[in-house]
Amino acid sequence: MASPSKIPAKRLSVAFVLADRFTLSAFANFVDVLRLAADEADHSRPILCDWVVLSDSLEAVRSSCGVRVQPEKRLRHAGRYDYVVVVGGLIGDSAALGGEAQAFLQRQAAAGVPLVGLCTGVFILQRLGLLKGYRCCVSWFHHQDFLDQFEAETPISDQIFVVDRDRLTCSGGHGAAHLAAFLVQRHVGQNAAIKSLNIMMIEEAMSGERPQPGQATARRAGDALVKRAVLRMQQNLEHPKTVEDLSRELGVGRRTLERRFLADLGQTPLKVYLDLRLERALQRLRGSEASITEVALACGFCDGPHLSRTLKAERGVTPAEYRKAQAGQGRAEDQPPVGVLMRGAE
Template sequence: MKTTKSEANHGPLKVGFILARSFTLSAFALFVDTLRLASDETDKSGRVLADWQVLGSTRHLIASSCGVQIAPTSDFVDPNEFHYIVVVGGLLNSDAAIDNQTSDYLKKAAAQKVPLIGVCTGTFILAQLGLMKSHQTCVSWLHYQTYRDRFPDNPVRSDRLFNLDRNRGSCAGGSSAADMAAFLVRRHISRDAERNALEVLQIVRARSGLDIQPRKPLAIECQDPRLKAVLITMESHIEDVIPTEELAAFVGLSRRQLERLFMEEMKASPGTIYTRVRMERAKQLVLQTQAPLIEIALEVGFDSASHFARLFRRLFGQSPTELRRAQA
């Protein structure tokens, strides 16, 4: 007999996986192994406290981006049998990441209020189906601009590792897949089960959804995680500059608190640092592309090429044209 959604909430944590074509193997492996190691107390991979299935419209092998293939273990059963359905994405250049039957299944699950989680570029698949429009989405900094270009009306951020927004979840991928899985284990099973899984995986601690993605923003150094989050946000909004008040609210601070934090650690105001972030991006474009200077100026938020060139010279000691010529 099929388990109803209400019955499932009293049993083991149940997760269904949908693997896209060219999915990321490491993200899937870390997510499912965190569940496996939390599923019993004796490390025998017994599915006592957690259970999982790889769902598919067929039992054909699904190739990951590294070439390793995985076979689905279940047909598309009632979505209510699962606490979560996790979509693991991968390479974005795949023509059709999932087939029509899989798309219909995800829409059915959404209609039945089953929580859906996009891991790595699995968020792109959910967004393409129109399932992320009213949900805050977390993506890797590597895919942030592509996501904004494809889904301009969807809220998205690239500073956090993962996010669970009502009945939608999103995860940047990579090792953060283990962090999100650990969060689900702690929520549905216990802290002891989470600790057991992490210790076997040799992970010191599970990072929370508030932890910052491990990326140094351009060439600007800082230590405070709130500053790192603001810098990454600045870098993600080069052309459409965000007011300081909004940057502060983004990390739970007032404008004055953020300004004080910048002055204490970076000896400059948020506005000054924001300008530096934009100009560092401009410097990359000058050196790595042949785009006209007016296009570069517009891309980093300047309406005037002459103003842009003067500021560039003041910061880097030479004009964009001189820098490009020196490199050539």
């Protein structure tokens, strides 16, 4: 009689704690990488990896888009996991996790279990004191929100994820898939990580140092009104708002907004907005193969020539020249960075 085939031992076990109104895309991207790495092809059997959603009750948890996820196990019945992943909810919702869930995270940290913060899950871990002494990653979109809540902290908003000992934090979105692939590679193997991403139509695994597609401001605003205005600018680069629109939304007059910008940053709102759009354009020119027209439209310019004229006037270089210089840097590491060459024109 043939002996039964041996079932491989689990190599990676992950538990999820979902905040009320959690970010569905971050959760889905992360868990799908685990699912695809756990079995052959996309059969989805939890052979090499397993995952579970925990909660203090078994009531479905709603995501920020309204879709609900059913937890599988109560927190008091939780086992031992390689990682506990916290998926955050809406900014400012301090009640996103109940007291039992918060106590569970404190116990896991005390037991030495690595904690992962996805998207605004970083805010939850920081609020619980579980990121004290650790570097942490925050989405550029929520950079100012983080500073407003945790004035003494300096988050990293120019990487897709950060690994600091037993704390792993991620900006969210597709970055969650890359962080999950990092863990799969660590515990299961590189082939499993590559397979997962390829099935998800993600061409290659990105390291945590890969820059986020968004941006943090080079100048840190001190005025609360200016902070709010700059955040709205960052969130509306493709379709820029007028200064009148920004003023109206913020409940102040245009002249008041301009005066506060000049006092705080030494520049007008229009100039700060333009710099943000140009920085985003340069970032896309460096990090993508999109056409100049596509880059222009994504950054709020009418067309390619409009971007070219503006970039030449403001930074002394056209998009084509900038890309050529960046390609040259890749071939000659001792060449001065283009950003340094252009800084005098800023």
